[in-house]
Amino acid sequence: xxxxxxxxxxxxxxxxxxxxxxxxxxxxxxxxxxxxxxxxxxxxxxxxxxxxxxxxxxxxxxxxxxxxxxxxxxxxxxxxxxxxxxxxxxxxxxxxxxxxxxxxxxxxxxxxxxxxxxxxxxxxxxxxxxxxxxxxxxxxxxx
Amino acid sequence: xxxxxxxxxxxxxxxxxxxxxxxxxxxxxxxxxxxxxxxxxxxxxxxxxxxxxxxxxxxxxxxxxxxxxxxxxxxxxxxxx
Numbered sequence: 485x486x487x488x489x490x491x492x493x494x495x496x497x498x499x500x501x502x503x504x505x506x507x508x509x510x511x512x513x514x515x516x517x518x519x520x521x522x523x524x525x526x527x528x529x530x531x532x533x534x535x536x537x538x539x540x541x542x543x544x545x546x547x548x549x550x551x552x553x554x555x556x557x558x559x560x561x562x563x564x565x566x567x568x569x570x571x572x573x574x575x576x577x578x579x580x581x582x583x584x585x586x587x588x589x590x591x592x593x594x595x596x597x598x599x600x601x602x603x604x605x606x607x608x609x610x611x612x613x614x615x616x617x618x619x620x621x622x623x624x625x626x627x
Numbered sequence: 628x629x630x631x632x633x634x635x636x637x638x639x640x641x642x643x644x645x646x647x648x649x650x651x652x653x654x655x656x657x658x659x660x661x662x663x664x665x666x667x668x669x670x671x672x673x674x675x676x677x678x679x680x681x682x683x684x685x686x687x688x689x690x691x692x693x694x695x696x697x698x699x700x701x702x703x704x705x706x707x708x
Contacts, residue, residue: 505652507642508679509681511678516679523669523670523673524670526666527658527663528655
């Protein structure tokens with residue numbers, strides 16, 4: 485469950501203070517949170533100086549956390565398509581993009597040489613034809 | 628060095644939520660020259676009308692500030708000499 489905390493700041497006699505309210509509605513607007521912070525400060529003898537909002541995510545929540553969203557850009561160049569479903573970069577003799585025509589899947593290799601992921605696409609090509617690749621961008625998410 | 632005493636006051640408000648859960652809001656050094664009942668009620672109304680606070684367990688809606696009281700505590704530092 486995502487949640488929001490509010491740190492209310494105030495001063496009194498030149499001494500700054502902070503108070504944390506941890507059960508704040510993440511959907512509350514900043515304007516309303518400022519008003520709330522001012523109202524709660526008004527109950528004390530202190531002078532309101534500001535409020536900071538901290539948005540939090542529960543790391544134990546399934547599906548939470550960050551996602552990996554790499555983008556691969558294949559820059560302009562000529563590639564030979566040999567019919568087995570592999571496209572070779574003209575600089576290296578190893579594949580950068582491997583295509584399985586039957587399953588219509590492709591694998592991408594990073595410069596380090598490890599396979600990054602597989603993704604299903606539809607490609608149309610003629611065996612033995614030099615395929616002049618334009619700039620192709622593949623984006624995918626892996627949790 | 629003689630014994631010293633320091634007195635602090637804390638206003639404790641109990642926030643009630645729709646699932647029966649409660650959370651505590653505290654304010655240090657409440658200003659007793661002000662109409663605190665009115666200020667607490669105003670805070671309660673604002674929190675309810677604008678959904679400022681949520682229940683910690685299941686995001687239950689805030690109902691009201693059900694009670695508020697001022698506690699005074701005295702800290703005595705004893706001279707051990």
